[in-house]
Amino acid sequence: MARLLQGKPVVEAMGRAIEPDIARCRAAGVEPTLAIVRVGENPSDLSYERTAMKRAEALGVQVRSFVLPAVASTVEVAQVIEAINADDGIHGCLLFRPLPPQLDETHLCNLLVPQKDIDGITAMSLAGVFVSEPHGFPPSTAEACLQVLDHYGLPVEGKHVTVAGRSLVVGRPVSMMLLERNATLTLCHSRTDDLARHTRAADIVICATGKPRFFGPACFREGQVVLDVGINFDEQGALCGDVDFAAVEPVLGEQGAITPVPGGLGTVTTSVTMLHVVQNALRAVQAIA
Numbered sequence: 262m263a264r265l266l267q268g269k270p271v272v273e274a275m276g277r278a279i280e281p282d283i284a285r286c287r288a289a290g291v292e293p294t295l296a297i298v299r300v301g302e303n304p305s306d307l308s309y310e311r312t313a314m315k316r317a318e319a320l321g322v323q324v325r326s327f328v329l330p331a332v333a334s335t336v337e338v339a340q341v342i343e344a345i346n347a348d349d350g351i352h353g354c355l356l357f358r359p360l361p362p363q364l365d366e367t368h369l370c371n372l373l374v375p376q377k378d379i380d381g382i383t384a385m386s387l388a389g390v391f392v393s394e395p396h397g398f399p400p401s402t403a404e405a406c407l408q409v410l411d412h413y414g415l416p417v418e419g420k421h422v423t424v425a426g427r428s429l430v431v432g433r434p435v436s437m438m439l440l441e442r443n444a445t446l447t448l449c450h451s452r453t454d455d456l457a458r459h460t461r462a463a464d465i466v467i468c469a470t471g472k473p474r475f476f477g478p479a480c481f482r483e484g485q486v487v488l489d490v491g492i493n494f495d496e497q498g499a500l501c502g503d504v505d506f507a508a509v510e511p512v513l514g515e516q517g518a519i520t521p522v523p524g525g526l527g528t529v530t531t532s533v534t535m536l537h538v539v540q541n542a543l544r545a546v547q548a549i550a
């Protein structure tokens with residue numbers, strides 16, 4: 262059986278690690294606070310919001326929700342984001358995307374000040390990932406991949422990592438972060454020829470294509486580490502990853518490792534978001550001192 266890289270122990274360890282920081286903020290009169298901006302009642306936004314609120318509550322991070330109707334205009338959403346920017350009591354903002362089609366999503370994302378961009382949605386945050394400077398924060402999912410590898414003691418330096426998917430949310434930022442950690446990168450996408458050749462060649466494979474159970478046993482070999490970022494629903498409506506877990510796990514063997522879906526990376530992502538809120542609240546404490 263391959264080693265199961267479950268998210269729960271990572272989340273628990275992260276929670277323990279940030280407890281003293283939260284206590285330090287409180288002692289200085291700063292309550293770490295997350296703003297959630299939701300436009301409309303999209304079921305996946307509502308589900309993400311519930312998960313984020315539960316995690317925030319467990320950690321002691323305050324949440325303020327800003328909910329706008331699905332027909333809101335760009336100006337109306339912009340006013341909310343500018344109010345969040347100006348509010349010293351808010352240390353991070355989650356803007357649920359994709360936004361309804363009438364809204365100028367790029368403009369609205371970039372209105373957020375990078376310091377409060379705890380999920381790496383602004384161009385400044387992404388530039389920071391590229392130049393390895395902390396303008397804002399990296400996207401939480403990309404950082405969650407590194408948190409999982411670190412927690413389970415899986416080194417990346419010198420390793421060959423193949424990333425499948427080149428979105429700005431996962432594939433590209435995680436590639437840059439791994440490069441910074443001295444991994445050797447192969448970044449694949451929908452036009453890549455012979456994807457399985459690239460995944461089989463790697464020590465670590467990160468699957469982030471959004472294709473339910475797309476990666477079968479032919480994509481892997483014994484001893485690999487597989488991070489499945491996918492959060493998909495199959496034809497029966499069951500939650501599944503990008504990797505066909507049941508077929509792939511035996512191929513990896515005892516020396517291999519894999520994240521399950523559910524119960525893997527998705528769980529860690531929300532904790533990374535909270536970690537960013539607390540890190541930003543700590544900056545506010547340092548500014549007071």
Ligand code: NDP
Binds near residue numbers: 432526527
């Ligand atoms: P996008 O749709 O934005 O990007 C998908 C990427 O996969 C694209 O770069 C695309 O290539 C590539 N791709 C699509 N088909 C193939 C293929 N056949 N072979 C190789 N590459 C392919 O998705 P996201 O990056 O936003 O999300 C990816 C997955 O991660 C989804 O399942 C999503 O639900 C999940 N996710 C999970 C999160 C978590 O917290 N764990 C958070 C965010 C996302 P091209 O660029 O050429 O189109």
